[in-house]
Amino acid sequence: MRNIWIVAKKEIRTYFSSPIAYAVVAVFLVLVGFFFFSLISWFNSMAIQMAQNPYYYQQVNINQMVYSPLFHNMSIILLLMLPLLTMRLFSEEKKLGTDELLFTSPLSVNEIILGKYLASLFVLLVMLALTGIYSIFTFAYGNPEVAPLLNGYLGLFLMGAAFMAIGLFFSSLTENQIVSASLTFGALLLFWIINWASTSASGFWQNVLNYLSFFQHFDEMTRGILDTKDLIYYISFAFFGLFLTHSVIQSRRWR
Amino acid sequence: MIEVEHLTKKYGDRVAIQDLTFEVEKGKIWGLLGPNAAGKTTTMRILTGYLPATEGRATVAGYDVFEKPNQVKKIIGYLPEVLPLYNEMTVNSYLHFVAEIKQVPSSKKKAAVSRAIKVAGLEPVKGRLIKNISRGFKQRVGIAQALIHDPQVLILDEPTIGLDPAQIVEIRSLIKSLRGEHTIMLSTHILAEVTQVCDGVVIINEGRLMASGSLEQLSTSFQKKEGVALKVRKIDEAQLELSRFMGVEKVSRQNGELIVEWAGGKDLREEIARFIIERGFGLIEIRSLAMSLEELYLKIVSGGTPQ
Numbered sequence: 001m002r003n004i005w006i007v008a009k010k011e012i013r014t015y016f017s018s019p020i021a022y023a024v025v026a027v028f029l030v031l032v033g034f035f036f037f038s039l040i041s042w043f044n045s046m047a048i049q050m051a052q053n054p055y056y057y058q059q060v061n062i063n064q065m066v067y068s069p070l071f072h073n074m075s076i077i078l079l080l081m082l083p084l085l086t087m088r089l090f091s092e093e094k095k096l097g098t099d100e101l102l103f104t105s106p107l108s109v110n111e112i113i114l115g116k117y118l119a120s121l122f123v124l125l126v127m128l129a130l131t132g133i134y135s136i137f138t139f140a141y142g143n144p145e146v147a148p149l150l151n152g153y154l155g156l157f158l159m160g161a162a163f164m165a166i167g168l169f170f171s172s173l174t175e176n177q178i179v180s181a182s183l184t185f186g187a188l189l190l191f192w193i194i195n196w197a198s199t200s201a202s203g204f205w206q207n208v209l210n211y212l213s214f215f216q217h218f219d220e221m222t223r224g225i226l227d228t229k230d231l232i233y234y235i236s237f238a239f240f241g242l243f244l245t246h247s248v249i250q251s252r253r254w255r
Numbered sequence: 256m257i258e259v260e261h262l263t264k265k266y267g268d269r270v271a272i273q274d275l276t277f278e279v280e281k282g283k284i285w286g287l288l289g290p291n292a293a294g295k296t297t298t299m300r301i302l303t304g305y306l307p308a309t310e311g312r313a314t315v316a317g318y319d320v321f322e323k324p325n326q327v328k329k330i331i332g333y334l335p336e337v338l339p340l341y342n343e344m345t346v347n348s349y350l351h352f353v354a355e356i357k358q359v360p361s362s363k364k365k366a367a368v369s370r371a372i373k374v375a376g377l378e379p380v381k382g383r384l385i386k387n388i389s390r391g392f393k394q395r396v397g398i399a400q401a402l403i404h405d406p407q408v409l410i411l412d413e414p415t416i417g418l419d420p421a422q423i424v425e426i427r428s429l430i431k432s433l434r435g436e437h438t439i440m441l442s443t444h445i446l447a448e449v450t451q452v453c454d455g456v457v458i459i460n461e462g463r464l465m466a467s468g469s470l471e472q473l474s475t476s477f478q479k480k481e482g483v484a485l486k487v488r489k490i491d492e493a494q495l496e497l498s499r500f501m502g503v504e505k506v507s508r509q510n511g512e513l514i515v516e517w518a519g520g521k522d523l524r525e526e527i528a529r530f531i532i533e534r535g536f537g538l539i540e541i542r543s544l545a546m547s548l549e550e551l552y553l554k555i556v557s558g559g560t561p562q
Contacts, residue, residue, distance in 0.1 A: 006355045018343050097337030101400070104303040104335075105356040106328040 003107050007115020008122070011089070015123050020088070024081055028127050035073040036134045039066045062144045063224065071152040071222040074131070075214075078124075078160050079192060083184035085123055086167025087177040089116045090249075094175040109249050113242060117168055124160040128153055148224030155221030158234035159214060163188055165241025172248045188214070256281040256408060256438040257302065262311035264297050264462075271297040272462040275311070279455070282435050286449035286456040287442040288552065294462040295442035296336050299412050302440070303333045315408055329358060332401035332437075336412040338393055339400070342386035346377055346396055349385060350403060357404040367403050375399035375429065391422040398429065409433065411441040415448065427452050446552050458552065466551065473548055482516035482544040483524055484509075488537025496534060500527065514544065 015021035043065050050056035093099040102112055138144050163184075170183040195213035198206045210216050217230040257279040264271045272294035279285040287295050300306040302313055304324040312319065318326040341349055350368045359367045372381050375395040380388045385396060394414070401409055414430060415423045430452055433439060443449060449456045455469040466473060487493045490513060497515055498506040502523055505516045517523050524543055531538050544550075 003356070006352070010352050013348075014341070014343060096339070096341070097335060098339040098341060100300075100305055100333075100335040100337070101339035101353070102356070104305050104328055104331070104333050105353075106325045106358055107356055108325075 003111040004115045004118065007102075007107065007112055008118040011116050011119030012122050015085075015119065020085070021123050021126070024085055024123070025127050025130065028077055028081055029130055031077050032070070032074055032131050033134060035070055036066075036131075039070055040138075062138060062142050063148045066138065067144065067149055067152055068222045071156060072218075074156055075159060075218055078127075078156065078163060079188050080185070082124070082160060082163040083167050083170075083181040083188070086120055086164050086171055086184060087181035088171065089120065089168055090172040090245075091175050091177045091180045095177075109246060113168070113245050113249070117164065117242060120164045120168070121161055124157065124164065128156055128160070145224075151224050151226050152222050154226075155218055155230070158231065158238075159218055162214070162234045162237035162241065165238040165245070167241075169241045169244040169248065172245045172252075256316060257285075257440060258312075258314045259298075259302070260312045262298070262301060262313055263309050264294075264301060264306065265309045270462055272301075272459070275457075275459065275462075275464050277457045277464065277467040279438060279440055281438050283454040284430065284434050284439040284441065284452055286453035287440060287459065288444070288446065288449050288456050289442075289459040289465075290444055292461075293444075293459045295444075295459065296412055297462075298459070299333070299335075299410050299440070299442060303331055303410055304328050305333075329404070330407045332404065332406035332409045334397045334401045334409075334411040334414055336416075338397040340385045340393060340396060343384065345384055346372075346381045346388070346392075349396065350399060353400040354403050359404050367405070370405075371399040371403045374402060374433075376425075391418055391425075394418060394422070394426060395429075398426070402433075407438060409437045409439045411439065413443060414441055415443070415445075446549055450548065456548075470548070473551075481518075481522070482514060483527060484540075484542045484544055485513040485515060485527075485531070485538070486511070486540035487513065487531060488539065489535075493531065493534075493536040496536075497527070497530075500530060503527075516544075 043062065046065065047060050050060050090099070093102060103109075135144070135149070166187055167180075167184040170187070171177075171180045173183070174180050191212060192214045195210045195216050198209035198213075201209055211233070217233050220227060221230055259278070260276050262275040263273050275294075275298060287298060289295050297306065301308045302315060302320060304320055304327055307321060312321075314320065315327045316330055318330075320327050341352075344352070347368065350371055351364065354364045354367050355361075372378060375398050377392065377395055377399055380392050385393065388396070394417070398411070398414065401411065411430070415426050418426060427448065430439060430441065434454075441448075441452070450470065453470065455467070456473065457467040458465040485493070490508070490511070494506050494508065494513055497503060497513065500515075500523075502517050502521060503515055504518060505514075507514045507516075515523075515527060524541075528538070528541055531541075
């Protein structure tokens with residue numbers, strides 16, 4: 001456990017002592033801020049219109065009208081940006097030759113992988129936590145429900161964690177960071193939209209394709225539905241990514 | 256301290272090292288000498304547990320490298336050929352990180368770092384970012400990270416490559432000062448480094464063992480033959496006559512010179528000189544030859560095979 005922490009600490013320091021984390025977090029916050037602002041403006045004008053009709057007035061819901069689409073937007077930004085955070089994790093070590101230091105030290109491969117993974121999760125946590133600032137305004141001037149909000153954040157975090165594990169895997173495959181990021185991005189996008197193919201499939205395959213899609217699972221979580229099936233999906237995705245990373249590193253050393 | 260038996264490593268079909276067997280004594284400095292692409296780095300990577308061998312066995316301080324890799328990694332300090340430095344860290348924080356991953360207990364970490372800084376002479380740059388320090392200091396940081404956990408065994412892959420002559424002398428004397436406490440194996444393609452720094456040598460070429468042993472052993476065993484190199488005007492005649500000369504084993508021609516060799520122990524130089532002059536072969540130059548480590552190495556590098 002101590003060894004995992006040593007690696008994680010060093011990686012976190014690398015993220016925050018270089019411009020990487022600041023650039024990614026700042027761009028993320030600007031984009032999320034923009035989406036938040038547009039959604040709130042739209043929500044305000046809608047709320048005024050809907051207030052004139054008692055039936056529609058019942059339907060005004062900030063969670064559904066602002067947060068649900070906001071979480072969708074945030075998930076797309078994560079899809080675009082997280083590969084940039086994971087691309088260097090193993091590629092850079094290999095390119096610089098520092099992997100030789102890591103793998104000849106008395107650390108196990110698992111400890112190294114988990115350390116790096118935890119560091120990337122920490123950056124994700126920082127990114128998501130800072131967007132909480134925007135919610136101060138909705139709580140100050142409105143009354144959003146807390147549970148679906150936290151559920152949405154949990155969904156974002158779990159999905160980000162799955163993205164990071166896939167990114168870690170592609171980073172272990174190549175010493176080129178651009179290649180690593182491109183492969184990660186491609187794979188994530190494919191898993192995002194893989195349910196589109198389900199329209200032309202039927203029966204078993206339709207279910208499989210739907211199940212595999214990131215989008216399908218995330219959509220439910222933004223609407224405040226917490227289903228263990230979705231949790232298991234993300235966690236197993238993350239484990240799968242870490243397992244593949246482990247296999248790649250082991251096999252590379254034993255080749 | 257380090258024992259290697261029948262070690263073989265193949266990358267696919269390409270054989271990097273084949274059937275290497277050698278031994279390094281405790282507290283000594285041993286050189287792993289060979290031209291580029293001889294398999295030096297591969298051998299060292301196997302010893303440090305970075306790469307597995309295809310066949311054979313290697314033990315360090317009695318621990319099998321393949322069966323007890325973590326034990327071995329704890330007692331080895333390793334300077335890879337490509338320096339494993341994180342450019343965005345300061346020298347100090349880098350060494351702290353290395354001390355942590357090498358499992359130096361946190362109570363001793365500070366002392367270990369300052370000792371390594373002192374031994375490697377890094378005092379003037381310890382607060383600077385690694386990317387901003389000179390190549391010579393980077394090499395020292397590499398050595399410092401190898402030393403940080405006070406390992407019994409140091410494996411240094413080309414420790415003086417890319418340094419200027421003054422720095423080479425410094426690094427060599429640094430390595431020499433570590434003799435005794437540490438068993439050191441360093442690789443190089445420069446023979447002078449071995450003769451100046453090492454107690455013994457393992458010479459490899461194209462992955463095969465050419466010679467190994469202490470420097471004294473090797474230099475005596477390769478001086479079994481003695482000889483002279485001659486430049487004469489009547490070279491054909493001289494070759495014929497000298498090959499019949501009493502005691503001479505072999506007369507060969509090389510670059511317009513005659514190489515006359517005989518078994519070690521006797522000295523035929525005077526007699527041969529007199530003989531050539533008496534016969535009137537037109538002597539221009541005579542030079543004595545001894546089969547030194549240098550010639551052995553040159554022969555290996557130029558593609559010949561030693562006996």
